Amino acid sequence: MKVRAERGRLVDALAIAGRAVSTRSSLQVLSGVLLQADEKGLELSATDMEISIRTPIDCTVDEPGSVVLNARVLTDIAKSLAEGEVVIEQRAGESQVEIHAGGSLFSLHSQPAGDFPGFPVFPVENGFTVEKEAFLDTIDMVARSASRDETRPVLTGVLIHVTKSTVQMVATDSYRLSMKETAVKASVADRVEAIIPARSLLELSRIGRAAAVDTLTVIPGENQVLFDIGGVWLISRLIDGQFPNYRQLLPESFDHEVEVDQKEFLDVVHRVGLMAQRNAPIRLRFAENTLTVSAESQDVGRARESFPIRYAGEELEIGFNPEFLEDGARVAGTRRPGAAGKVGGGSGGAAAGEGDDGQTGAVSPPQSVPIHLKFISPLRPGLLQGESEDFLYIIMPIRLTD
Numbered sequence: 001m002k003v004r005a006e007r008g009r010l011v012d013a014l015a016i017a018g019r020a021v022s023t024r025s026s027l028q029v030l031s032g033v034l035l036q037a038d039e040k041g042l043e044l045s046a047t048d049m050e051i052s053i054r055t056p057i058d059c060t061v062d063e064p065g066s067v068v069l070n071a072r073v074l075t076d077i078a079k080s081l082a083e084g085e086v087v088i089e090q091r092a093g094e095s096q097v098e099i100h101a102g103g104s105l106f107s108l109h110s111q112p113a114g115d116f117p118g119f120p121v122f123p124v125e126n127g128f129t130v131e132k133e134a135f136l137d138t139i140d141m142v143a144r145s146a147s148r149d150e151t152r153p154v155l156t157g158v159l160i161h162v163t164k165s166t167v168q169m170v171a172t173d174s175y176r177l178s179m180k181e182t183a184v185k186a187s188v189a190d191r192v193e194a195i196i197p198a199r200s201l202l203e204l205s206r207i208g209r210a211a212a213v214d215t216l217t218v219i220p221g222e223n224q225v226l227f228d229i230g231g232v233w234l235i236s237r238l239i240d241g242q243f244p245n246y247r248q249l250l251p252e253s254f255d256h257e258v259e260v261d262q263k264e265f266l267d268v269v270h271r272v273g274l275m276a277q278r279n280a281p282i283r284l285r286f287a288e289n290t291l292t293v294s295a296e297s298q299d300v301g302r303a304r305e306s307f308p309i310r311y312a313g314e315e316l317e318i319g320f321n322p323e324f325l326e327d328g329a330r331v332a333g334t335r336r337p338g339a340a341g342k343v344g345g346g347s348g349g350a351a352a353g354e355g356d357d358g359q360t361g362a363v364s365p366p367q368s369v370p371i372h373l374k375f376i377s378p379l380r381p382g383l384l385q386g387e388s389e390d391f392l393y394i395i396m397p398i399r400l401t402d
Helices: 007-020 071-080 132-145 198-209 262-273 322-332
Strands: 002-006 032-038 041-047 051-057 060-063 065-070 085-089 096-101 104-109 128-131 157-162 166-172 176-183 192-197 215-220 224-229 232-237 256-261 282-287 290-297 301-308 316-320 370-375 382-385 391-395
Touching: 002 007, 002 032, 007 032, 007 041, 007 051, 007 071, 007 085, 007 198, 032 060, 032 071, 051 198, 065 071, 065 104, 071 104, 128 132, 132 157, 132 166, 132 176, 132 198, 132 215, 132 322, 157 198, 176 322, 192 198, 192 215, 192 232, 198 224, 198 232, 256 262, 262 282, 262 290, 262 301, 262 322, 262 370, 316 322, 322 370, 322 382, 322 391
Parallel strands: none
Antiparallel strands: 002 060, 002 085, 032 041, 032 065, 041 051, 051 232, 085 096, 096 104, 128 215, 157 166, 157 192, 166 176, 176 391, 215 224, 224 232, 256 370, 282 290, 282 316, 290 301, 370 382, 382 391
Protein backbone atom coordinates (compact mmCIF):
# COMPACT_ATOMS: atom_id res chain seq x y z
CA MET A 1 0.00 0.00 0.00
CA LYS A 2 1.16 3.52 -0.80
CA VAL A 3 -0.92 6.69 -0.43
CA ARG A 4 -0.15 10.41 -0.49
CA ALA A 5 -2.32 12.88 1.43
CA GLU A 6 -2.13 16.45 2.62
CA ARG A 7 -1.17 16.61 6.28
CA GLY A 8 -4.22 18.74 7.24
CA ARG A 9 -6.67 16.32 5.62
CA LEU A 10 -5.03 13.38 7.34
CA VAL A 11 -5.23 15.09 10.75
CA ASP A 12 -8.89 15.97 10.22
CA ALA A 13 -9.82 12.43 9.19
CA LEU A 14 -7.94 10.91 12.13
CA ALA A 15 -9.79 13.25 14.50
CA ILE A 16 -13.13 12.00 13.18
CA ALA A 17 -12.24 8.30 13.17
CA GLY A 18 -10.53 8.62 16.54
CA ARG A 19 -13.88 9.28 18.24
CA ALA A 20 -14.66 5.56 17.85
CA VAL A 21 -11.28 4.17 18.92
CA SER A 22 -11.51 2.00 22.02
CA THR A 23 -9.46 3.05 25.04
CA ARG A 24 -10.55 0.21 27.34
CA SER A 25 -10.74 -2.98 25.31
CA SER A 26 -8.24 -5.77 25.81
CA LEU A 27 -8.33 -6.35 22.04
CA GLN A 28 -5.32 -4.49 20.67
CA VAL A 29 -6.83 -4.12 17.21
CA LEU A 30 -9.63 -1.95 18.64
CA SER A 31 -7.05 0.69 19.64
CA GLY A 32 -6.09 0.96 16.00
CA VAL A 33 -7.41 2.66 12.88
CA LEU A 34 -7.92 0.71 9.68
CA LEU A 35 -6.52 2.28 6.51
CA GLN A 36 -8.12 0.94 3.33
CA ALA A 37 -6.85 2.20 -0.03
CA ASP A 38 -8.28 1.29 -3.43
CA GLU A 39 -9.05 2.92 -6.76
CA LYS A 40 -11.76 5.04 -5.08
CA GLY A 41 -9.38 6.56 -2.51
CA LEU A 42 -8.46 6.07 1.13
CA GLU A 43 -10.84 5.42 4.02
CA LEU A 44 -10.10 5.37 7.74
CA SER A 45 -12.21 3.19 10.05
CA ALA A 46 -12.34 2.70 13.81
CA THR A 47 -14.67 0.94 16.23
CA ASP A 48 -15.12 0.26 19.92
CA MET A 49 -17.88 -2.28 19.11
CA GLU A 50 -20.59 0.21 20.17
CA ILE A 51 -19.79 3.01 17.73
CA SER A 52 -18.04 2.54 14.39
CA ILE A 53 -16.86 5.39 12.17
CA ARG A 54 -15.60 5.38 8.60
CA THR A 55 -14.37 8.55 6.94
CA PRO A 56 -12.85 9.14 3.48
CA ILE A 57 -9.75 11.20 2.68
CA ASP A 58 -9.19 13.00 -0.59
CA CYS A 59 -5.74 11.70 -1.52
CA THR A 60 -3.66 9.93 -4.17
CA VAL A 61 -3.47 6.14 -4.07
CA ASP A 62 -0.33 4.84 -5.73
CA GLU A 63 -0.77 1.25 -4.55
CA PRO A 64 -3.96 -0.20 -3.02
CA GLY A 65 -3.90 -2.10 0.25
CA SER A 66 -5.05 -2.08 3.85
CA VAL A 67 -3.42 -2.08 7.26
CA VAL A 68 -4.20 -1.29 10.92
CA LEU A 69 -2.05 1.24 12.79
CA ASN A 70 -2.16 2.42 16.39
CA ALA A 71 -4.61 5.34 16.28
CA ARG A 72 -3.07 7.43 19.05
CA VAL A 73 0.47 7.12 17.73
CA LEU A 74 -0.55 7.83 14.14
CA THR A 75 -2.57 10.87 15.20
CA ASP A 76 0.28 12.27 17.31
CA ILE A 77 2.68 11.83 14.41
CA ALA A 78 0.34 13.48 11.91
CA LYS A 79 -0.21 16.46 14.21
CA SER A 80 3.53 16.93 14.70
CA LEU A 81 4.38 17.04 10.98
CA ALA A 82 4.89 20.22 9.01
CA GLU A 83 2.28 21.22 6.44
CA GLY A 84 2.62 19.45 3.13
CA GLU A 85 2.35 15.98 1.66
CA VAL A 86 2.46 12.88 3.86
CA VAL A 87 3.33 9.51 2.32
CA ILE A 88 2.14 6.33 4.04
CA GLU A 89 3.70 3.17 2.60
CA GLN A 90 3.82 -0.50 3.40
CA ARG A 91 5.97 -2.59 1.11
CA ALA A 92 4.87 -6.06 0.07
CA GLY A 93 5.73 -8.75 2.61
CA GLU A 94 6.64 -6.27 5.35
CA SER A 95 4.80 -5.60 8.61
CA GLN A 96 6.29 -2.16 9.11
CA VAL A 97 4.61 0.95 7.71
CA GLU A 98 6.70 3.98 6.82
CA ILE A 99 5.45 7.55 7.08
CA HIS A 100 7.38 10.17 5.12
CA ALA A 101 6.86 13.94 5.34
CA GLY A 102 9.54 16.46 4.44
CA GLY A 103 12.70 15.28 6.17
CA SER A 104 10.79 13.15 8.68
CA LEU A 105 10.60 9.37 8.55
CA PHE A 106 8.65 7.15 10.95
CA SER A 107 8.44 3.37 10.88
CA LEU A 108 5.42 1.92 12.71
CA HIS A 109 4.46 -1.60 13.67
CA SER A 110 1.17 -2.63 12.07
CA GLN A 111 -1.53 -5.23 12.51
CA PRO A 112 -3.20 -7.24 9.75
CA ALA A 113 -6.33 -5.66 8.30
CA GLY A 114 -8.02 -9.07 8.54
CA ASP A 115 -8.01 -8.80 12.35
CA PHE A 116 -10.16 -5.67 12.25
CA PRO A 117 -13.90 -6.28 12.86
CA GLY A 118 -15.99 -6.09 9.72
CA PHE A 119 -18.75 -3.51 9.35
CA PRO A 120 -22.33 -4.80 8.92
CA VAL A 121 -24.25 -4.55 5.66
CA PHE A 122 -27.32 -2.33 5.84
CA PRO A 123 -30.55 -2.57 3.79
CA VAL A 124 -30.16 0.56 1.66
CA GLU A 125 -33.80 0.36 0.63
CA ASN A 126 -34.79 1.16 4.24
CA GLY A 127 -32.81 4.37 4.28
CA PHE A 128 -34.18 7.89 4.38
CA THR A 129 -32.85 11.44 4.45
CA VAL A 130 -33.59 14.15 7.01
CA GLU A 131 -32.62 17.79 7.36
CA LYS A 132 -29.26 17.92 9.09
CA GLU A 133 -29.46 21.06 11.20
CA ALA A 134 -32.91 20.34 12.62
CA PHE A 135 -31.94 16.76 13.48
CA LEU A 136 -28.68 17.75 15.16
CA ASP A 137 -30.29 20.65 17.01
CA THR A 138 -32.82 18.26 18.49
CA ILE A 139 -30.04 15.92 19.62
CA ASP A 140 -28.21 18.77 21.37
CA MET A 141 -31.31 19.84 23.27
CA VAL A 142 -32.23 16.35 24.51
CA ALA A 143 -29.29 13.93 24.73
CA ARG A 144 -27.71 15.28 27.92
CA SER A 145 -30.74 14.11 29.89
CA ALA A 146 -29.96 10.45 29.17
CA SER A 147 -28.47 8.34 31.95
CA ARG A 148 -24.89 7.10 32.16
CA ASP A 149 -25.87 4.19 34.40
CA GLU A 150 -25.18 1.09 32.30
CA THR A 151 -27.25 -1.06 34.66
CA ARG A 152 -30.33 0.59 33.12
CA PRO A 153 -29.38 0.46 29.43
CA VAL A 154 -32.69 1.77 28.07
CA LEU A 155 -32.21 5.03 29.96
CA THR A 156 -28.77 5.55 28.38
CA GLY A 157 -30.54 5.99 25.05
CA VAL A 158 -32.68 8.57 23.31
CA LEU A 159 -36.10 7.54 22.03
CA ILE A 160 -36.47 8.87 18.48
CA HIS A 161 -39.64 9.14 16.38
CA VAL A 162 -39.32 10.31 12.78
CA THR A 163 -42.20 11.07 10.44
CA LYS A 164 -42.29 12.90 7.12
CA SER A 165 -42.75 16.23 8.87
CA THR A 166 -41.36 15.91 12.41
CA VAL A 167 -38.65 14.40 14.52
CA GLN A 168 -39.27 13.89 18.22
CA MET A 169 -36.60 12.88 20.73
CA VAL A 170 -37.02 11.96 24.39
CA ALA A 171 -34.36 11.23 27.01
CA THR A 172 -34.64 10.63 30.73
CA ASP A 173 -32.46 9.48 33.58
CA SER A 174 -35.44 9.39 36.01
CA TYR A 175 -34.24 12.59 37.71
CA ARG A 176 -35.00 14.74 34.67
CA LEU A 177 -36.61 14.35 31.27
CA SER A 178 -36.17 16.25 28.01
CA MET A 179 -38.58 16.06 25.09
CA LYS A 180 -38.21 18.03 21.86
CA GLU A 181 -40.35 17.96 18.73
CA THR A 182 -38.96 19.66 15.62
CA ALA A 183 -40.43 20.29 12.21
CA VAL A 184 -38.32 18.61 9.51
CA LYS A 185 -38.54 17.24 6.01
CA ALA A 186 -37.77 13.53 6.00
CA SER A 187 -38.11 11.02 3.18
CA VAL A 188 -39.54 8.27 5.39
CA ALA A 189 -42.24 6.06 3.95
CA ASP A 190 -43.71 5.42 7.40
CA ARG A 191 -43.07 6.33 11.03
CA VAL A 192 -39.64 5.21 12.28
CA GLU A 193 -38.94 4.62 15.96
CA ALA A 194 -35.72 3.54 17.69
CA ILE A 195 -33.75 3.88 20.92
CA ILE A 196 -30.22 5.04 20.12
CA PRO A 197 -27.42 5.50 22.69
CA ALA A 198 -27.05 9.17 23.63
CA ARG A 199 -23.31 8.92 23.21
CA SER A 200 -23.71 7.86 19.58
CA LEU A 201 -26.00 10.79 18.85
CA LEU A 202 -23.66 13.29 20.49
CA GLU A 203 -20.79 11.97 18.38
CA LEU A 204 -23.01 12.32 15.32
CA SER A 205 -23.65 15.94 16.23
CA ARG A 206 -19.94 16.66 16.60
CA ILE A 207 -19.17 15.16 13.21
CA GLY A 208 -22.21 16.62 11.51
CA ARG A 209 -21.57 20.23 12.52
CA ALA A 210 -18.45 20.27 10.35
CA ALA A 211 -20.05 18.61 7.32
CA ALA A 212 -20.97 20.98 4.49
CA VAL A 213 -24.23 19.20 3.64
CA ASP A 214 -27.89 20.00 4.22
CA THR A 215 -29.16 16.46 4.84
CA LEU A 216 -28.02 13.25 6.46
CA THR A 217 -28.99 9.71 5.53
CA VAL A 218 -30.29 7.25 8.10
CA ILE A 219 -30.40 3.50 7.39
CA PRO A 220 -31.93 1.44 10.20
CA GLY A 221 -30.89 -2.21 10.48
CA GLU A 222 -32.05 -5.04 12.67
CA ASN A 223 -30.00 -4.07 15.71
CA GLN A 224 -27.81 -1.24 14.39
CA VAL A 225 -28.27 2.03 12.54
CA LEU A 226 -26.09 3.77 9.98
CA PHE A 227 -25.81 7.54 9.67
CA ASP A 228 -24.17 8.87 6.50
CA ILE A 229 -23.29 12.53 6.76
CA GLY A 230 -21.23 14.02 3.97
CA GLY A 231 -19.62 10.67 3.19
CA VAL A 232 -18.70 9.95 6.82
CA TRP A 233 -20.37 6.85 8.26
CA LEU A 234 -21.29 6.50 11.90
CA ILE A 235 -22.72 3.12 12.86
CA SER A 236 -24.32 2.65 16.25
CA ARG A 237 -25.96 -0.23 18.02
CA LEU A 238 -29.64 0.10 18.82
CA ILE A 239 -30.90 -0.40 22.36
CA ASP A 240 -33.41 -3.20 22.74
CA GLY A 241 -36.01 -2.67 25.43
CA GLN A 242 -39.13 -0.81 26.46
CA PHE A 243 -38.66 2.92 26.92
CA PRO A 244 -40.56 4.31 29.95
CA ASN A 245 -44.09 5.51 29.25
CA TYR A 246 -43.09 9.09 29.90
CA ARG A 247 -46.45 10.56 28.88
CA GLN A 248 -48.07 9.03 31.96
CA LEU A 249 -45.65 11.04 34.08
CA LEU A 250 -46.41 14.42 32.53
CA PRO A 251 -48.34 16.66 34.93
CA GLU A 252 -51.67 17.82 33.55
CA SER A 253 -51.40 21.25 35.16
CA PHE A 254 -49.24 23.37 37.45
CA ASP A 255 -50.19 25.56 40.41
CA HIS A 256 -47.36 28.08 40.07
CA GLU A 257 -45.84 29.64 36.94
CA VAL A 258 -43.02 32.19 36.87
CA GLU A 259 -41.34 33.89 33.94
CA VAL A 260 -37.64 34.76 34.35
CA ASP A 261 -34.95 36.16 32.11
CA GLN A 262 -32.76 33.28 31.00
CA LYS A 263 -29.41 35.05 31.29
CA GLU A 264 -30.12 36.57 34.68
CA PHE A 265 -31.48 33.30 36.04
CA LEU A 266 -28.53 31.28 34.77
CA ASP A 267 -25.99 33.77 36.08
CA VAL A 268 -27.52 33.66 39.56
CA VAL A 269 -27.92 29.87 39.59
CA HIS A 270 -24.32 29.45 38.48
CA ARG A 271 -22.91 31.84 41.11
CA VAL A 272 -24.92 30.50 44.00
CA GLY A 273 -24.45 26.91 42.80
CA LEU A 274 -20.74 27.20 43.54
CA MET A 275 -21.69 26.59 47.17
CA ALA A 276 -23.81 23.52 46.37
CA GLN A 277 -21.09 20.93 46.94
CA ARG A 278 -21.38 17.21 47.69
CA ASN A 279 -24.92 16.76 46.39
CA ALA A 280 -26.27 19.77 48.26
CA PRO A 281 -29.37 21.21 46.58
CA ILE A 282 -29.81 24.69 45.21
CA ARG A 283 -32.91 26.30 46.72
CA LEU A 284 -35.42 28.51 44.94
CA ARG A 285 -37.71 30.55 47.23
CA PHE A 286 -40.58 32.36 45.56
CA ALA A 287 -42.16 35.16 47.57
CA GLU A 288 -43.99 38.39 46.72
CA ASN A 289 -42.35 39.51 43.43
CA THR A 290 -38.99 38.09 44.54
CA LEU A 291 -36.97 34.99 43.75
CA THR A 292 -34.23 34.09 46.22
CA VAL A 293 -31.66 31.50 45.18
CA SER A 294 -29.53 29.96 47.91
CA ALA A 295 -27.18 27.06 48.60
CA GLU A 296 -25.18 25.82 51.56
CA SER A 297 -22.52 23.17 52.04
CA GLN A 298 -21.38 22.40 55.56
CA ASP A 299 -17.65 22.27 54.78
CA VAL A 300 -17.62 25.07 52.21
CA GLY A 301 -20.01 27.89 53.04
CA ARG A 302 -23.26 29.44 51.90
CA ALA A 303 -24.54 31.86 49.29
CA ARG A 304 -27.78 33.70 48.63
CA GLU A 305 -28.97 36.10 45.94
CA SER A 306 -32.35 37.67 45.27
CA PHE A 307 -33.78 39.40 42.20
CA PRO A 308 -37.21 40.75 41.26
CA ILE A 309 -39.76 38.69 39.36
CA ARG A 310 -43.50 38.77 38.87
CA TYR A 311 -44.92 36.41 41.47
CA ALA A 312 -48.03 36.53 43.60
CA GLY A 313 -49.38 33.83 45.81
CA GLU A 314 -48.22 31.57 48.62
CA GLU A 315 -44.52 31.36 49.32
CA LEU A 316 -42.88 28.33 47.71
CA GLU A 317 -39.43 26.87 48.38
CA ILE A 318 -38.16 24.00 46.23
CA GLY A 319 -34.75 22.39 45.82
CA PHE A 320 -32.99 20.97 42.75
CA ASN A 321 -29.73 19.44 41.61
CA PRO A 322 -27.86 22.59 40.48
CA GLU A 323 -26.30 20.95 37.41
CA PHE A 324 -29.64 19.64 36.19
CA LEU A 325 -31.35 22.98 36.83
CA GLU A 326 -28.66 24.87 34.94
CA ASP A 327 -28.77 22.42 32.02
CA GLY A 328 -32.51 22.76 31.68
CA ALA A 329 -32.56 26.54 31.89
CA ARG A 330 -29.79 26.84 29.31
CA VAL A 331 -31.53 24.64 26.76
CA ALA A 332 -35.09 25.81 27.41
CA GLY A 333 -34.24 29.34 26.32
CA THR A 334 -32.49 28.26 23.15
CA ARG A 335 -34.07 29.69 20.04
CA ARG A 336 -34.14 27.13 17.26
CA PRO A 337 -35.61 27.14 13.78
CA GLY A 338 -38.16 24.48 12.93
CA ALA A 339 -40.40 24.48 15.97
CA ALA A 340 -43.14 21.95 15.42
CA GLY A 341 -45.70 23.67 17.58
CA LYS A 342 -47.38 22.22 20.63
CA VAL A 343 -46.33 18.77 21.72
CA GLY A 344 -49.43 16.64 22.20
CA GLY A 345 -50.15 15.03 25.52
CA GLY A 346 -49.28 17.70 28.07
CA SER A 347 -46.09 19.20 29.44
CA GLY A 348 -43.42 17.48 31.43
CA GLY A 349 -42.37 14.17 33.00
CA ALA A 350 -39.99 12.44 35.36
CA ALA A 351 -36.55 11.33 34.61
CA ALA A 352 -33.20 9.52 36.29
CA GLY A 353 -29.44 9.04 36.59
CA GLU A 354 -26.67 11.25 35.45
CA GLY A 355 -26.59 13.35 32.31
CA ASP A 356 -24.25 12.53 29.47
CA ASP A 357 -21.09 14.59 29.80
CA GLY A 358 -20.54 15.15 26.09
CA GLN A 359 -21.60 18.62 25.11
CA THR A 360 -21.22 19.69 21.54
CA GLY A 361 -21.14 23.39 22.11
CA ALA A 362 -24.03 23.82 19.69
CA VAL A 363 -26.50 25.06 22.31
CA SER A 364 -26.63 28.85 22.23
CA PRO A 365 -25.15 30.89 25.10
CA PRO A 366 -27.58 32.48 27.58
CA GLN A 367 -29.67 35.28 26.08
CA SER A 368 -32.13 37.84 27.39
CA VAL A 369 -35.11 35.67 26.51
CA PRO A 370 -37.90 34.53 28.81
CA ILE A 371 -38.13 31.03 30.20
CA HIS A 372 -41.03 29.67 32.21
CA LEU A 373 -40.73 27.80 35.51
CA LYS A 374 -43.81 25.80 36.45
CA PHE A 375 -44.36 23.99 39.76
CA ILE A 376 -47.00 22.07 41.68
CA SER A 377 -45.38 21.58 45.10
CA PRO A 378 -41.89 21.14 46.64
CA LEU A 379 -42.17 17.35 46.18
CA ARG A 380 -43.61 17.22 42.64
CA PRO A 381 -41.73 17.58 39.34
CA GLY A 382 -41.09 21.05 37.97
CA LEU A 383 -41.14 22.14 34.33
CA LEU A 384 -38.76 24.45 32.48
CA GLN A 385 -39.93 25.68 29.10
CA GLY A 386 -39.08 28.33 26.54
CA GLU A 387 -41.40 30.54 24.56
CA SER A 388 -42.87 27.64 22.60
CA GLU A 389 -44.23 24.30 23.77
CA ASP A 390 -42.11 22.15 21.47
CA PHE A 391 -39.50 21.58 24.20
CA LEU A 392 -40.20 20.24 27.68
CA TYR A 393 -37.69 19.81 30.49
CA ILE A 394 -39.04 18.09 33.58
CA ILE A 395 -36.84 18.02 36.66
CA MET A 396 -37.44 16.14 39.90
CA PRO A 397 -36.99 18.15 43.12
CA ILE A 398 -34.74 17.29 46.03
CA ARG A 399 -36.49 17.01 49.39
CA LEU A 400 -35.42 19.87 51.64
CA THR A 401 -34.75 18.93 55.26
CA ASP A 402 -34.94 22.40 56.80
